Amino acid sequence: MTRPETEVVREVQDATQQTPRTKGFDEQSLDEVDEAMESIRFQVAKHKLQPKDYLKDFDRHNKGKVTEQQFAQALDMARIVLTPRQVRLLQLYFGHDGLVSYRLFLNDLAPAAALANLTQNTLRGVKEVETRRNQFRDKDDGADLEETMEKIKLAVAQRRIRIIEHMRGFDKLRKGRVTVRAFRSALSMCGLELTLPEYRALESEYAVPEVPEHVNYVKFCREVDAVFGATDLHREPTLESQQFIPPMDIEVEANTRKMAGEEKNVAEEVLMHVARIVDERGVAMNDDFKDYDRVNRGSVTRSQFQRVLSDLRLTDGVKQSSVDALMNMFRVRVGGQENVHYRRFLTQVDAICEDLHRAPAQ
Structure with a gap:
């Protein structure tokens, strides 16, 4: 034959x-x-x-x-x-x-x-x-759970992934839980490239106590889908929907957490320095950034970001390494290019200015 x-x-x-x-x-x-x-x-x-x-x-x-x-x-x-x-x-x-x-x-x-x-x-x-x-x-087993969740939320928000649809394929009886093996398979099918420590961190956090080697995927998916707003509005109409967290904001939070302690301190000092000048002079930076942001993404290139600060004389006398640290604090990747999330930067500057006005005079 x-x-x-x-x-x-x-x-x-x-x-x-x-x-x-x-x-x-x-x-x-x-x-x-x-x-x-x-x-x-x-x-x-x-x-x-x-x-x-x-x-x-x-x-x-x-x-x-x-x-x-x-x-x-x-x-x-x-x-x-x-x-x-x-x-x-x-x-x-x-x-x-x-x-x-x-x-x-x-x-x-x-x-x-x-x-x-x-x-x-x-x-x-x-x-x-x-x-x-x-x-x-x-x-x-030292994967940080919060960083792992932010990594997943970023991918979900950017690619509009519905993880729960893949999970339900392994839960024929709709019990709200799946085996560890099925949990990993579903996440892999979603194209989420997680490491073994990251898998274990998730499995430990969402484990089903009464059923060994099982994961409560409903709870996990509900927390991940929070990036799309409240998920139970049809059951609780009076529930306030949380504002959608832009993917770039999630990435900024993750990048900030990964910064070395010394670099983060330098970046925060420069941020405070810029905020004080903005408050004293009444500088408006938003329009200057928007001149470079034609498609309203909320981000500009590193050179454009530095150009705005330089033109407004907000970083006179500040070392280049310190300016780099500030840009690293708000860095995001857009289309394969490393940009600076100026919208998030402006939000933090405004928050510092408000705190300065609330603080009692020295």
Whole structure:
């Protein structure tokens, strides 16, 4: 019986991939790959793990390949314990042009010997690997929940994503919760490129206490969708709708939080300096910025922002590094270009001026 043409094509493609030698693998690294595979075989057999299902979830077009990040996520979701180096070696060994052939990986994963033949040394080695991986996981679980949520909200607001529609596909009984595996799959299907620590931070925050390994996706989606305004107006007409948070404002908040302490202090000093001059002279900056902002985006280029401050003589005597810190505080990316969110800048200047008037005279 003739084999389907697609199978023949796949075999040819697999055979023409780079060999481990051409990828720079030496004897030691090849031994490490073998050890990693043996460790996975042991864990799969002992705990009845199913990495294939998780890998196929990422392969929506059935090409037999996933990205390196998806490969690492699938192993983690399948509860396979490896060190970061082992994961990276497997990505390189089974990878080509940034994609990992999980079909080759699964073919090699077929147990070469019965578990009964495993030596005590092998068992001890697996336990050591588990210990190292758990230590790394504890150290790596440092993702900031607030930053992760802002990252998601920014993507949702910019691309008008409705995450809840993807989540409901995994919740046939409409219980308002999904498994951890389904939660990650849904977010991945939305095109949200989250790291493993970010996934874990979300899963910890929205965990369902009475049902282990489940996430309350309704609560999560409600908080994410807050960027579109109040979501329960049809149930509570008297509820006040919160003003939509522009995507650039979300990005500014995230960038400000990531600034180094010293740079942030310098930026705040320059901001206060500018606000005092504006208050004393009664300077109006809005029209000057709008001259450069023809499409009313609320942002201008860094050179345009600096030009306005210079023309109005608001930064005379201020070091360039300090002006750069101020622009970094309000930086946003627009069309692949780094701009300055002048509208947010003006709002903060106005707020400082109001505080100056409310403050008692010294």
